[in-house]
Amino acid sequence: MPPELPSVRKLRHIDACLTGAVEYTEVTTGFERYRLPYNALTQTSLSAVNLETVFLEAPLSVPLLVGAMTGGAELAQTINRNLAAAAQQCGVGMMLGSQRIMIDDEAATGSFDVRDVAPDVLLIGNIGLAQLQPAMIPYLSKALARVGADALAVHTNPLQEAIQAGGDTDFTGSLSQLLELASSFDYPVLVKEVGHGIGAGAARLLRGSRIAAVDVAGAGGTSWAKVEQLVRYGEVRYPALAEWGVPTAQALLEVQQELPGVPVIASGGVRTGMDAAKALAMGASVVAVARPLLAPAVQSVDAVVDWLGAFIEELRVCLHGCGAATLGQLRESGVSPIPS
16 A cells, blocks of 8 residues: 555544544643632733733744644645634744645645735744754755744654654654754754653753753643544554653643753643643743644634634733733742642
8 A cells, every 4th residue: 555645644634633532531731730829909900911922032912822733735724824814813923733744745835835924923833853854954944934934843753653654763863963953053943742741851851952942742632642543543542652641731840940941832731721821820931722723723714813812811811810910920920739
C-alpha cells in the first residue's frame, strides 16, 4: 500500500479532532487542584481591567495565542484564515500548524497564507524537531518569510510520531540541532510539545540556550497519542500510551523552576478563562488554546470571535474578582493549592 499523502493525513487528523473522543480521560491538567484567590472587597472596575501584554516583543490585547492546528488541505486553509481573522479582531497571537507540508509541497502553501486577513497578528511558524536537519534550514527560512511569520515554534512529539503510521521515530541528535538553530537563526525560536507535556527533565536540557520561549503543551487536553491511534487503527489500541504525559499545571511549574526568566506558554487543556487566569497567576506569560477553536473555525470567523470573546470575558472577570487590575497584579496574587 502506498504511503498516505500528508494532506490526506491532515484531513483525517481534523476529522478525528472534530468527531472523536480524543481528550484525556484519566489525566487532568491539574489546574483544578489550585484556587484563584477571591477578593470580595476588590477595588477594580471590570471595564478597566487591563489584559494587555507584550510577548516576543509583540503587543497583545490579551495574553492568548490561537494554538497550532493544521495546514496543507483546502479545509485547513479555511480553518487557518478564519482563525487568523478572528485573532486580528481580538488582538491575540496565532501559531500555525506544521509547515513541513508546505516545504514538501508548494501547492500546500496557500493553506498558510493569512497575513492579508491578519496583518498585525503575532504569527508563529512551526516545524517538527525530527525534521530539523541542516539541509532544511534555508527552506524553512523561506517558508517563514513566505507567510510573514514573526517567530518559529519547533514542536517535539516523540510519542505522537511513534504511533503515527510512517512517523519520524529517529530523534538522535535533534537536541543539538535545536540548540544550534536557536543560537543562529534569524527568527526567535520557541520549543513546544503537542499535548504530552514538557517537564523538568526536558526543560533541564535547554538550560543556557537561546530558546525564546517554551510552550509546555501539557497533558489534560487533547491526547495526540489517542488521535493517532484512532486515525491508524480506528480504535485506541494502547490506552496507557493515550494517557501518558506531564499534566499542564505541573509542566508549567517545572519549566519555570528549571528555566527561570524564560517566557512560558501554558497550553494543553486550557478551556476556560478561569484556567487561563490560574495559569497566568502561576507564572505563564501567555496561554494557548487549540482544539476548542477547531469547530468554530470550520464554521466562520464570527464563530471563532464569539468563542474567544466569551473566554476573554471570563478571564477579565477572574482578574476583577481577585482584585487585580493588571496581569502583573494577577501574578502577585498567585494561586492556593486546594487541600487534598
